Amino acid sequence: MKIAIASGKGGTGKTTLSTNLAAYLAEHEEVVLVDLDVEEPNSGLFIKGDLVHTEEKFKMTPEWIEDKCSLCGICQEVCNFHALIQLGTQIMVFPELCHGCYACSELCPTNALPMTPKKMGNLKHFQIGNLSFVESRLDIGEEQAVPLISQTQKYIEKHFQKNTIKLFDSPPGTSCPVIEATKDANFVILVTEPTPFGLHDLSLAVDTIRELKKNFGVVINRFGIGNNDVIDYCKKEKIPILAKIPNSRKAAELYSHGALIYNEIPEIKQQLENIKNYILKLGERGRR
Amino acid sequence: MKIAFTAKGTKWDSMMDPRFGRTKFILIYDEEKDELTTFDNRSIEGEAHGAGPKTAQKLFELNPDILITGNGPGGNAATVLEKTGMEIYIGAGETTIKEAFQAYKKDGLKKF
Amino acid sequence: MKEIVIISGKGGTGKTSITASFAYLGGKDIVVADCDVDAADMHLLLKPDFKISEDFYSGELAKIDQDKCNSCGMCADVCRFDAIPVINGQYIIDPLSCEGCGYCARICPTEAITNESLNVGKSYTSTTKVGSIIVHAKLGIGADNSGKLVAKVKNEAKQIAEKNSSDYIIVDGSPGIGCPVVSSLSGANFVVLVTEPSVAGLHDLKRVYELVKKFKIKAGCIINKYDINTEKSKETIEYLSSENIIHISNIPYDENFTKAMVNGKTIVEHDQGNLKNSLIESWEKIKNL
Incomplete structure (x- = not known):
């Protein structure tokens, strides 16, 4: 079960959702969280665990x-x-x-x-209870994110069972790295904000995901701060809305300290529960 | 001495181009011959990536002793230029070619 | 003419809203360049008329002429990107996987493969609602932002600014630390870094400033939502002074920031209080630097 968490625009709360959802799911399930935003991997600021494995990643270049x-x-x-x-x-x-x-x-x-291996980044694998966390980090100066994303996915393929829930925190935008990060996913969650910027960037992301012929749903973050345009858009386009995470200054404050938020704010926990039910149902359907 | 400038135009009173890789023209001033020659670099606009090394390669062929530019070359271009042994002076991005040359003569530019 | 580039390593710091406010305060005599082409949102606030548009080409894509193809399969063998699957007995290019390296075209024995320039989007030159000129762009699906597109947007803006003898070019810079942001910084006179006081915000501010330093451009910083974590704000200010970055201003956490956007307005049009004042002060300070 591979779920990619993506967004057209940066800063919509993609990492917040990925880390909180992963930690919440891991209370009862085996979960792997993978940070594929290899240019700016930030999930590790919120998930701390024991380092169980680390390896250098190479790409082939001529010498x-x-x-x-x-x-x-x-x-x-x-x-x-x-x-x-x-x-x-x-x-x-x-x-x-x-x-x-x-x-x-x-x-x-x-x-x-001759083609020879050249280091392009590092992969780290952490463990905390049921939660495995894998992050890859591109070396500064490297311009090609795609090879590292693809190798990280291979690592996941090799080390985890097929039915384990895998969450992929994808890079922002609509270009090659996002496509690489989402093309093998069974389901894509698009995170957005109920604002004109959010809607505009969501519609670009929807076009991309449709091009890839993926099933997807939307999570609205900072719900309540803007207008209803995102909801109207999703209705019109027949896109399921999995959750509406309420806007909260407290959430922003917790985030700024690098803390998880769902245990502190019950309304947010409830929304994660909605997403969890949706995902588990998808998993059952997939097995049938 | 042969001195190269990154430039937006082809004359002494043309403005410098602060960019290295995507500079529009490269001007070479040959002090002995008192001669200013122009090399058109505008085809680089068609390149998505790797503009820096490509311009550096051109400069390698032109082989000046000194390069005067604005921001300074990026990492890849700098590696190429290192091989040529030319001296690079930066910080002349917003002046005319003439002013940049005068500033260089008065030691008014920063060495890269 | 002064070129001011506004960047932030991290998304969601409020960079575009702040940039649009400066563009509004600058009035009709400035030129605006939206180089954040991955999430080009400034047009939602400045309401340009999309008057002049131009197709933009970047990179290449292989194309197979099925009449010439003898299905030898050499192209698929050499392709390292698995971009040439066989569908219904025909070798087909998968445009989302093709990197445009041109290897297949080079080795095809029947010369059935050509490289075509890839149309990746459009660039526009428009007049905004305040009467200033904005140069902006829109990328197609799966198209990569590149130094080339950013350079094009900036070049257009510069030419217009030179022609109109504008005092300022305001550039909404690209995200990240790669080639596009390098292109947005190139030629700038002043860089405004927009950050927020969070663990991730400071982390990304430091990463992107490493890049700015290489260009030796003078920089200033705006801390948005500074009161959300005063400790981190303090830490950020200490970092700024250690790097000789001018601390331009602190902007409070204020829901009017988002509400202005929801109304399709810049903050300075929508808000009447502290928020507006802090932006006007920031702009005056930047202008006089």
Whole structure:
């Protein structure tokens, strides 16, 4: 059971929902929370556990072997990303720009550019009771988030049972990293705010998720602060609203300290219960 | 000495381009010949990524002794320029080419 | 002409609402550039007329000419992105997986594959409700924001500002710490960092300032919702002074912040109290720096 938690815009409460929902579900179920927002992983500020495993993550990039190179220049010509250039009698490689397409390496007539692993980030695996928490963090300067997201998902695939509930805290936006983070999910939860910005960014996210042909529902955060446009939109588009998390200054204060909120605010706990029931029902339907 | 400038235009009174990778023109002033030559870099606008190294590569071919620019090259471009051994001066993003040159002559620019 | 770029490493700090207020206070003689193209929301407050639009191309996408294809499968073999599945006996490009590396086109023995420029969105030059010019953009699905699009939006804005001899360009910067934000910072005279006093807010402020430092641009900081966690606010202010960042102002937590947005207005149009005053003071301070 894989559930991606996403939002068109940053700062709508995606991480707040992911961490609180994961902790709440883990009171009775086995849960894995995965932070796939590898550029800005923030879930770890709210979930503390024992570090059970850590590993370095690598991507494949070409490495220039001077002795083998005939300086023919084919490599810089085939690279669409300018990840390698020829400078006089030298070839320079920029691993951060490399997409790992292997074209330069495999089209090099003298095999002077073998693909070699280069570190792009770290994966950490924590455990606290029923809750496993896995986060990946991209090294500063790395521009490609997608390979790290994809490898993190492989790690989850390998180490957890199929029917364990898996929550993926996805990157914001509607571009490649979000698509990578949500494309294997059984269900997507879109988090939004009941405001014009929230609605605008939600509608972009909905277009993206529909393009991926995913089942999805909406959670409205800071409910009460804005207007009814998001609700009207969801009705019109026949999108289920899983929960309405009330606006609360106290929630913002708890969040600012890096604390979980659901135990302090009963109304929020109730909304998490709604989401939980929805998810468990989905799981049953999936097994049948 | 050959001095390179990142520029928005092609004349002494053209404005400097503060950007390195996406600079519109590269101007080279050859002090001995007292000659200002222009290299059009506008094709770089078509590139989504990797503009810095690409412009640096062009500069490598032009091989000036000194580069005068605004913000300074980014990490990737800086690595390329390091190989060329040219001296880089920054902080001349908002002036004309002429003013940037004068500032350099009076040691008024910061070394990168 | 002074170019002021407003950024925040983290989403949801109120950056766009604050930027739109400055744009409103700047009146008709400024130029606005919305470089936050992933979540381009400023138009919801400034109500531009979307008068001039232009298609925007970035990157490439492979395309297979089925008449020329002999189904040898070499393209699918070399593709590292699993972007060429076989559907109903035909090799098809999956546009969401294709990275546009061009490897398949290069090795196709029958030259059936070409690389096409990818239309990823539109850019606009519009007049806002206060009469100023805004340059903004809209990205298509799955399209990546890039330095290229940001550079285009900023360039347009600069050219207009030069032509009109505008005093200020106000730029709503891109999020994150990658290529787009680098492009939004490039050429700026002053950077305004918008943050909030939370564990995540401070964490992301530090990350994005590392980037600003590289550009050696003078920076100031606005702490939004400063009273939500006064301890963190204090910690943030200490960080600012240690880095020589100008502490521009504190903005209180106030639901009018959101209510203005709900009414499609900038804060300074909607609010009549402290909130409005703190924004006017912030803008005056930035102008006079």
